Amino acid sequence: MKGRTVIAFAIVAAVLALVPQxxxxxxxSLLYITVLYVALAYAWNVISGYxxxxxxxxxxxxxxxxxxxxxxxxxxxLPWWEGALLGGVISAALAVPLGYLMLRLxxxxxxxxxxxxxxxxxxxxxxxxLTGGGSGLFLPPGSNALPAYYWTLAIGLLTxxxxxFIDRSAFGLRLQALREDEQVASTLGVQVTTTxxxxxxxxxxVPGLLGGGYAWYLTYVEPVSAFATRFDLQAVAMTILGxxxxxxxxxxxxxxxxxxxxxxxxxxPQAYLMIFGGLVVVLxxxxxxxxxxxxxxxxxxxxxxxxxxxx
Amino acid sequence: xxxPLLEIENVSRAFGGVRALDGVDLRVNQxxxxxxxxxxxxxKTTLFNIISGVMRPSSGDVRFQGESIVRWSPQRxxxxxxxxxxxxARPFARLCVRDNVAVAAxxxxxxxxxxxxxxxxxxxxxxxxxxxxxxxxxxxxxxRKRLEVARAxxxxxxxxxxxxxxxxxxxxxxxxxxxxxxxxxxxxxxAIGGVEHVMRVVMRISDRIAVLDFGKKIADGTPAxxxxxxxxxxxxxxxxxxxxxxxxxxxxxx
Numbered sequence: 217m218k219g220r221t222v223i224a225f226a227i228v229a230a231v232l233a234l235v236p237q238x239x240x241x242x243x244x245s246l247l248y249i250t251v252l253y254v255a256l257a258y259a260w261n262v263i264s265g266y267x268x269x270x271x272x273x274x275x276x277x278x279x280x281x282x283x284x285x286x287x288x289x290x291x292x293x294l295p296w297w298e299g300a301l302l303g304g305v306i307s308a309a310l311a312v313p314l315g316y317l318m319l320r321l322x323x324x325x326x327x328x329x330x331x332x333x334x335x336x337x338x339x340x341x342x343x344x345x346l347t348g349g350g351s352g353l354f355l356p357p358g359s360n361a362l363p364a365y366y367w368t369l370a371i372g373l374l375t376x377x378x379x380x381f382i383d384r385s386a387f388g389l390r391l392q393a394l395r396e397d398e399q400v401a402s403t404l405g406v407q408v409t410t411t412x413x414x415x416x417x418x419x420x421x422v423p424g425l426l427g428g429g430y431a432w433y434l435t436y437v438e439p440v441s442a443f444a445t446r447f448d449l450q451a452v453a454m455t456i457l458g459x460x461x462x463x464x465x466x467x468x469x470x471x472x473x474x475x476x477x478x479x480x481x482x483x484x485p486q487a488y489l490m491i492f493g494g495l496v497v498v499l500x501x502x503x504x505x506x507x508x509x510x511x512x513x514x515x516x517x518x519x520x521x522x523x524x525x526x527x
Numbered sequence: 528x529x530x531p532l533l534e535i536e537n538v539s540r541a542f543g544g545v546r547a548l549d550g551v552d553l554r555v556n557q558x559x560x561x562x563x564x565x566x567x568x569x570x571k572t573t574l575f576n577i578i579s580g581v582m583r584p585s586s587g588d589v590r591f592q593g594e595s596i597v598r599w600s601p602q603r604x605x606x607x608x609x610x611x612x613x614x615x616a617r618p619f620a621r622l623c624v625r626d627n628v629a630v631a632a633x634x635x636x637x638x639x640x641x642x643x644x645x646x647x648x649x650x651x652x653x654x655x656x657x658x659x660x661x662x663x664x665x666x667x668x669x670x671r672k673r674l675e676v677a678r679a680x681x682x683x684x685x686x687x688x689x690x691x692x693x694x695x696x697x698x699x700x701x702x703x704x705x706x707x708x709x710x711x712x713x714x715x716x717x718a719i720g721g722v723e724h725v726m727r728v729v730m731r732i733s734d735r736i737a738v739l740d741f742g743k744k745i746a747d748g749t750p751a752x753x754x755x756x757x758x759x760x761x762x763x764x765x766x767x768x769x770x771x772x773x774x775x776x777x778x779x780x781x
Contacts, residue, residue: 389622393622396620397619402580403602408602
């Protein structure tokens with residue numbers, strides 16, 4: 217079983233690595249965006265799905281990574297991927313104190329606190345000289361898209377592997393316990409604060425690393441797109457649609473959302489958002505916990521029926 | 528005589544103007560079963576919240592094995608050997624029954640696999656083993672009460688705080704739970720039970736009984752002494768214990 221998982225993982229990774237060679241520019245950019253969103257969704261799923269702290273501000277770290285990379289390249293003459301790595305390190309370092317501070321808040325307060333944080337950084341980026349103010353920073357253009365894609369793919373695969381590990385680990389069980397009832401978890405010996413700060417750090421490193429790739433991909437960073445709430449909303453919608461707090465949810469929801477919305481946009485450019493929104497609502501009415509849990513429940517029923525048939 | 532396992536000294540807790548606990552002193556010895564009786568609102572749950580570290584007292588001290596624990600976090604207190612259950616069972620609803628218990632077992636076991644095995648053993652001992660794979664949210668009230676106890680036991684406690692574990696159970700289930708609590712004595716686990724009703728059982732299983740009334744401890748003694756105490760009957764029932772049919776004491780008289 218374990219070996220099979222590794223082989224499946226390697227095949228998917230190889231296919232995703234090779235497929236851009238056979239795609240045109242438009243399909244490549246769609247692939248990049250899909251992988252980016254799925255990776256962001258996986259990162260969001262750790263703090264919000266497993267730990268139950270809904271965040272609307274993980275884009276803070278995404279923007280931080282994008283700007284760190286842009287500044288490293290334009291002002292520090294570093295290779296872009298070193299800047300992107302630095303973005304991940306800074307995000308992690310910031311997430312520790314920030315986690316201790318923000319994770320005292322629960323529910324809507326935490327969600328809005330994180331949203332406010334992203335907005336604050338956007339304002340800072342807009343008015344600071346180092347970040348180029350409202351006009352942003354330009355990176356040297358060239359053949360940036362493919363390296364940025366491989367960077368994003370690698371981080372996405374790592375995040376997926378991390379999710380697989382978390383889902384089967386003591387750490388993951390503790391996260392789920394505190395999601396279900398934080399006080400009970402603490403009286404059962406769970407180090408609640410440390411555990412959730414760790415989850416927050418993981419959910420910060422990943423967008424921090426991805427932001428650098430995004431800056432390199434666009435060759436351009438400016439406040440509005442780097443700290444766009446849209447990134448969080450996409451991650452939220454994809455994860456909830458696919459199944460929040462599950463291993464497969466972000467992947468299923470992410471692929472479905474980006475492909476279907478793209479198809480609809482091509483077919484009905486005027487009305488696609490309306491149709492798409494309607495589809496999501498209908499799906500969630502019938503599958504309130506998302507697609508992945510519904511599929512695994514159906515599989516379990518099928519297996520149970522098969523087992524009975526054998527008797 | 529060795530030092531008591533738990534010493535509660537002059538503990539008070541106020542909520543606004545209301546004194547939920549008012550200068551309560553209490554001690555529990557190793558392996559002793561103490562029942563705290565008192566009507567709803569007498570302060571039993573507040574006391575459990577303070578001992579388990581979920582709440583801090585306004586004043587007073589709590590010592591466990593000689594060390595003051597009032598400033599400790601709940602997880603530190605749990606790891607040190609005080610486990611509690613909740614009056615209204617609070618299972619991790621979306622986790623399976625085994626994982627509910629494994630969370631607590633992780634305090635002693637290094638890997639998740641071993642914690643799950645330890646959890647299975649505990650479930651066996653409380654009669655929930657066959658439900659191990661079910662989501663905890665699907666359990667009945669009785670099963671939830673047992674799960675509360677199983678999770679607490681997985682911490683391998685020296686002291687178990689049982690908040691109304693008998694409330695809502697049928698007479699047969701109450702007897703099963705009572706037998707279970709009496710077993711704790713043999714395993715050297717002390718227990719504090721908070722009980723509003725079921726005096727018959729309390730009289731039978733307790734080494735000692737303390738009575739809380741409006742946040743004050745009004746009596747503390749063997750079951751026989753409590754029954755004989757006229758203040759208790761008046762405060763608790765508005766009448767004497769004999770009249771409400773409390774069983775004659777079987778302990779402390781023999």
